[in-house]
Amino acid sequence: MRVTVLSGAGMSAESGVPTFRDVETGLWAKVDPYEISSSDGWRRHPEKVWAWYLWRHYMMKSVAPNDGHRAVAAWHDGADVHVVTQNVDDLHERAGSRQVYHLHGSLFSFRCDRCGLAYHGALPAMPEPVDTVEPPMCACGGLIRPDVVWFGEQLPTAAWDRSVEAVSRADVAIVVGTSSIVYPAAGLPELALAEGIPVIEVNPEETPLSDRVTVSLRETSATALPGLLQRLPALLG
Incomplete structure (x- = not known):
């Protein structure tokens, strides 16, 4: 199985990384x-x-990787896993993920x-x-x-091309901890849906993508991702 994970700031926030969009903290x-x-x-x-x-x-x-990062890394043992991240940290790599594409740099x-x-x-x-x-x-x-990548700058071409390929060739796309409002990254799950690829959203909060995905899990990444690979057949029916 080929799995593409699209991760956003909410996933790193579970490790204690402050998010730029939290006006309080x-x-x-x-x-x-x-x-x-x-x-x-x-x-x-x-x-x-x-x-x-x-x-x-x-x-x-x-800051250390959380259970969500570690779960994604563990999936490499049973699946072809690609990680497309909007985060500029290295938590996916430190957890053990090997195919990580940084859309916003590092x-x-x-x-x-x-x-x-x-x-x-x-x-x-x-x-x-x-x-x-x-x-x-x-x-x-x-x-x-x-x-x-700063405001107004182009995304790195190589990372973007690999991300599009990873999404287009996926058997399932899992969107984790992203607001789904920052383009062009927010267009990747839309690309998957347009090509008939199942999309699972993992986010405690509702997003503009929620009513369009195949399955929406109102859970944190650290809660939902461990064991999710084994649950896929049941979730996707």
Whole structure:
């Protein structure tokens, strides 16, 4: 069986990663989202943006994969599993998933903002968030930036193409912890449905996708995903 998992912020939130869309506890409650997640903000205040993402990079080291991440990784033993994630963390990989496509980039990759060359140099430690940190400089004179997708930027072509292929060739698509409102990622389960592929939604909250999927489970990923592979025949009838 070929299974494609589409994961969003809600899945990482179960591991304690603050979500950007939570106005009460989210990281964006303390900063202007556009200033730290756009090319314009980077051009105006690269030292502010770099400090923000460097802190998030180090913050992730204190966060562990949850039972949902571990369940998906365990499915590799009995299925051909592909993970398409909107999350920029590495929790799927740390849990053991091997075929992971990051639609919005990764907090653990860096590149030059001018020549695009990947950066593998040392990073300063950051046990606590600070307002500003000067980003490293590339040999070409450009600045090193996080390899994540900011507002207005295109999704990485290779990751997008692999994601579309993974969805199109799936026997079942499982959408986990995503609001299903951020495009183009939100179009992937719609693609599966259009091609007659069963779609299972795992989300404690109702989403715009809920009334269109094959099965909607009002559960968290850590609760629903362990054992879900074995339950598929019964769920899909």
